[in-house]
Amino acid sequence: MKRDCVKTPFQTRMARRDFLKRTAQAGLAVAATGALGYFLYDPEGPGGTTGKSALALPDFSVPEAGKHIAIVTGTDRVKTVNAGLKAIGGIEAFIKKGDRVLIKVNAAFATPSTLCATTNPDLLAEVARLCFHAGAASVAMADNTINDPSSCYALTGLAEAAESSGVRTILPRDSLFQEITIPGSNLIKDWPVLLAPLRSATKLIGICPVKDHNRSGASMTMKNWYGFIGGRRNIFHQDIHTFIKDLALMIQPTIVILDGTMSMVSNGPTGGSVSDLKPTNTMIVSTDQVAADAAGAALLGRKPSDLPFIGKAEEAGLGTADIEHLSPKRINIG
Amino acid sequence: MRRARTAETCIGLLILIALAGIAATIYSVQSRFDPSYFTAMKAKEEKAPARISLPAPSETAAPSFLPESLVPMGPSQTFNAETLSDKIDGKAELYLSSGFASLTSSRFAKRSDAKSWLELYVYDMGEAGNAFSVYTVQKRKEGQDFDLGAAAYKTEDAVFFINGSKYVEIVSSSPNMGDEMLALAENLVGSDPQQNTRKPDTAGFFPPESLDAGSVTLHMSDVFGFSELNRVYTANYEMGALQVTAFVSKRENAGEAAGLAEAYGRFLIENGGSEIGPVPGIPNSKLYQVYDTFETVLHKGPFFAGTHEAETRESAVEIASRLYRKLVE
Known part of the structure; x- marks a missing residue:
């Protein structure tokens, strides 16, 4: 039986060739849209991991503020850090309204702050206060600690200081790491780095104590970036000086603050007694991490040349070990 | 092929304009992207940690050598040669090159003041000579020797001694724990069969x-x-x-x-x-x-x-x- 077709107003007879042509065009359009979506798809979302890649991290330095170093002597950390920051142009030269500031503390060990193996809590609180005063929208602290993170932050007193000063504590969860390769580095290749906090920040301040170190001779501002590294990072102790140079290559900070109020002159990096400390009463504030470490070496009774990582970093063009080149501001506030 | 009517053309144009508007909105929002907001949201999704505070003292599983004045702050931890650097980082090499076998660490709080605490590190160095080595290499000049066993000294905030093949450190959070540290050291030496009755022939x-x-x-x-x-x-x-x-x-x-x-x-x-x-x-x-x-x-x-x-x-x-x-x- 022949079917009767009732034509709608839009229906007309379509040639087979025309039908095939339109179908192919529609198919291509769907395939192209799907391919574009697949190409642009980020499986981890913002701040997450996106797989291995060669990557230069954000440059947090403020070139227009210039290269400076201030060496302040005094026993009160709050006073010395204020004097140091003022001497290099004031915190306002570096932190602007709306900045999201990340403070890289040394919270490596779950030990009391009296041992000075970790960043001093009062110093953290004061720097955070100054950042907020300068208009920072947020201040966070991060470190991939060696011991259990919660214990480290709690027992060092950093958690309490952070809470009281409005600093957000970023615990080193797996999802915040990404395997990356730092262009030009010898050792940081396809290695997990605590990347998400760095990507979220607009400014980066490193705060750490001056310490003796059994492998590298000293742990200061450049070594402090070790806490951005994940994985079985102790393997880098085999070539520690090259690795510290790589860390300095990876991170271009806004400011580094090297706390030599009490320097750990023996049995570092953990120490174990206040007997390992020496009152060196010095706060070093700098925009040049190599210069800061060169100045810090003297607090341990060493020369920059005794610490090969300083020379390697200088050779790599990451700063100067000749602090006089920066016309250091030396201040004594007693 | 039939030509599109005016109505069809208008509808088509409207749809294209709407799509262009959506694209422009996405572009605009994306250009003001704030990763910290998304990171914060993600952190919330992954269960934000509770307030970070000192571990609470616990009466459970107190070891027999523990003085009455101290209470455990949690279970002890043990580290081997593979994991030692997870505890003491760069100082691990010192122990590993001296016959290190294992480290057991435990924290104890003062019963009368939970904010005062100490950590006990017991390094098993395999043999007495190795223990003597790590003890002497790290010995603090300001330390005061005291009578405990083969070798022992104390500083303002810590006690260090060797006990047979064990090298022991007790590190306190404040200088007001001297009595607790000494009591713990005496109990450890007293409870360990490898008592230090002979001094190393040095x-x-x-x-x-x-x-x-x-x-x-x-x-x-x-x-x-x-x-x-x-x-x-x-x-x-x-x-x-x-x-x-x-x-x-x-x-x-x-x-x-x-x-x-x-x-x-x-x-x-x-x-x-x-x-x-x-x-x-x-x-x-x-x-x-x-x-x-x-x-x-x-x-x-x-x-x-x-x-x-x-x-x-x-x-x-x-x-x-x-x-x-x-x-x-």
Whole structure:
């Protein structure tokens, strides 16, 4: 039986060739849209991991503020850090309204702050206060600690200081790491780095104590970036000086603050007694991490040349070990 | 093909304009992207950690050696050679090169003040000599020796001692825990079958005159930067304003001691030293000058000995001579 077709107003007879042509065009359009979506798809979302890649991290330095170093002597950390920051142009030269500031503390060990193996809590609180005063929208602290993170932050007193000063504590969860390769580095290749906090920040301040170190001779501002590294990072102790140079290559900070109020002159990096400390009463504030470490070496009774990582970093063009080149501001506030 | 009617064209254009508007909105929002917002949201999704605070003291599983005044802050942790650096980072090499077997660490709070706490580190070094080595290498100059066992000293905030093959550190969060630290140390020594009843035979190598007995140290590897030199005792001598370091190492036999003396001499010359000649009155000995310091090297039977980095030739020769006479005894 022949079917009767009732034509709608839009229906007309379509040639087979025309039908095939339109179908192919529609198919291509769907395939192209799907391919574009697949190409642009980020499986981890913002701040997450996106797989291995060669990557230069954000440059947090403020070139227009210039290269400076201030060496302040005094026993009160709050006073010395204020004097140091003022001497290099004031915190306002570096932190602007709306900045999201990340403070890289040394919270490596779950030990009391009296041992000075970790960043001093009062110093953290004061720097955070100054950042907020300068208009920072947020201040966070991060470190991939060696011991259990919660214990480290709690027992060092950093958690309490952070809470009281409005600093957000970023615990080193797996999802915040990404395997990356730092262009030009010898050792940081396809290695997990605590990347998400760095990507979220607009400014980066490193705060750490001056310490003796059994492998590298000293742990200061450049070594402090070790806490951005994940994985079985102790393997880098085999070539520690090259690795510290790589860390300095990876991170271009806004400011580094090297706390030599009490320097750990023996049995570092953990120490174990206040007997390992020496009152060196010095706060070093700098925009040049190599210069800061060169100045810090003297607090341990060493020369920059005794610490090969300083020379390697200088050779790599990451700063100067000749602090006089920066016309250091030396201040004594007693 | 039929031409589109005006109505169809208008609808089509409207749809295209709407799509363009959506694209523009996405572009605009994306250009003001704030990763911190998304990171914060993600952190919330992953269960934001509870407020970080001091671990609460717990009465459970208190070890038998624990004094009544202390209470555990959590379970103890054990580390092996693979994981030691997870606890002490760069200091691990010191232990690993000295026969390290395991580390057990535990924290205890003061029962009357939970904010005062201490951490106990018990390093099993395999044998007593290894424990003595890590004890002496790290010994704090300001430490006060006290009577506990073979070797023990205390500082303002810590206690350090060896107990058989164990090297023990007790580190407190405040200086008001001296009594608790001492009680814990005494209990540990009392409860461990490897009690320290014998002192390591160390000072016996060194002549006693002007010896700083507290300076005797056992170095296990890479001694004086020479990779072939291991298991060496050093001690300091006061010579007026000068300080001279003497060293002694007992080798397997006389041949090994002689070979080591020769190899160390070559090492000194390769590193800028020059041979001056034999040390007067000491057979099988040599005196070297290395930049501004003097070094003596000798061997007697299975002993390899000498002085290291003396500031004057006379002081190096004087201490080497005393050392030789002691070895002859």
